[in-house]
Amino acid sequence: MNSVFRILFLLLLLFSASFGATSSSKVWDKGYTFLKFLETYNIPANVYWSLYDEDKELTAEIYAGVRYYTLIDSDNSLLQALIPLNDEVQIHLYKDSDTYKVDFIPVKYFKSNVSIAIAIQKSPYQDIVELTNDTNLANEFINIYKNAIDFQKSVLKNDKLALIYYYKYRLGRNFGNPEIKAALVETNRNPNFLFAYNDGKYYNEKGNEVTGLFFQSPVKARISSRFSLNRMHPILKVRRPHYGVDYAAPKGTKVKAASNGRVVFAGVKNGFGKVVEIQHNNGLKTLYAHLNSFSVKKGQSVKAGQIIAQSGNSGLSTGAHLHFALYKNNKPINPLSNIKSTTSVLSKEQKNEFLEIAKVYEDKLKVAIMDNFSGYTPSYFAQK
Numbered sequence: 001m002n003s004v005f006r007i008l009f010l011l012l013l014l015f016s017a018s019f020g021a022t023s024s025s026k027v028w029d030k031g032y033t034f035l036k037f038l039e040t041y042n043i044p045a046n047v048y049w050s051l052y053d054e055d056k057e058l059t060a061e062i063y064a065g066v067r068y069y070t071l072i073d074s075d076n077s078l079l080q081a082l083i084p085l086n087d088e089v090q091i092h093l094y095k096d097s098d099t100y101k102v103d104f105i106p107v108k109y110f111k112s113n114v115s116i117a118i119a120i121q122k123s124p125y126q127d128i129v130e131l132t133n134d135t136n137l138a139n140e141f142i143n144i145y146k147n148a149i150d151f152q153k154s155v156l157k158n159d160k161l162a163l164i165y166y167y168k169y170r171l172g173r174n175f176g177n178p179e180i181k182a183a184l185v186e187t188n189r190n191p192n193f194l195f196a197y198n199d200g201k202y203y204n205e206k207g208n209e210v211t212g213l214f215f216q217s218p219v220k221a222r223i224s225s226r227f228s229l230n231r232m233h234p235i236l237k238v239r240r241p242h243y244g245v246d247y248a249a250p251k252g253t254k255v256k257a258a259s260n261g262r263v264v265f266a267g268v269k270n271g272f273g274k275v276v277e278i279q280h281n282n283g284l285k286t287l288y289a290h291l292n293s294f295s296v297k298k299g300q301s302v303k304a305g306q307i308i309a310q311s312g313n314s315g316l317s318t319g320a321h322l323h324f325a326l327y328k329n330n331k332p333i334n335p336l337s338n339i340k341s342t343t344s345v346l347s348k349e350q351k352n353e354f355l356e357i358a359k360v361y362e363d364k365l366k367v368a369i370m371d372n373f374s375g376y377t378p379s380y381f382a383q384k
Ligand SMILES: [Zn+2]
Pocket: 225, 242, 244, 245, 246, 322, 323, 324
């Protein structure tokens, strides 16, 4: 073998060794859909169409801006894709010999707990941003206190503020929004505590709700399926989340806006059929799916109770129902715990559970304050 051939041969070896599967991450574009994704990678659309209705509905949860991961083989075929639906669950699409399979699996992430304490100088918002560089966190803080404190009137310079929150990261990146677990703001040396409970709402140290997310029911109909993060499907016998509430509304039932807001989507989404989405205050969004028709358009402002659509069974092979969902910063939360007609007071059992959580966090807030301002033990802590 002459030397040129030998070098070429070596190069070829090197190439084939480095041309293994390549992984990459991208951001989901606005308007991109799971079906278009399949098309991009030359995967038969049948992979989508053969899914159960429930699973089609889940693929419609993918939102613009989310970061997803692909693993591409040396022959350019997709080996695997991981596409998050939210912070907790992702689509796992993978090659299985000559065909592709779809599954829904938990997102693996790390949680990082952070406590901060600040002596307010400019405003709670500005001071939080200056310390953490996180406008999402500052916005969330302002949102949860919106109904409790008028910061401009009540907060004085050097009043203390403490926050315990966590953020999630995976594969070396932050993702999702920071979640505030507990917060404290002094006004006039009095404490204003807020603690998160597992219903997505905030309560003060006595267990009284303060965030006041008040939605009204979008239809008058029996509930046929509730919100669940891990429901066992009665027929399929698989665990699947259900990110909304189903109302057994006959086709043609009037659908009303659950609260004041602005229509951000009115159209067709695979898996949801005809859909209306309304953006409300505080990063909240409601979604109304499987509609027969809708009477609003994108950009339009709507009032609570205004008729926006008629229910139906678009995008479904089964019967008519309204799928109603509520999201906070793209995270699905239980609409029923935020609807006016349902009680906004914790049951005795819930309250006991909440008070125990609150006690733990109150101590953590105390530590955060005392660590940051040595020698400062506010009287409201000492009283306990
Ligand atoms: Zn549903």
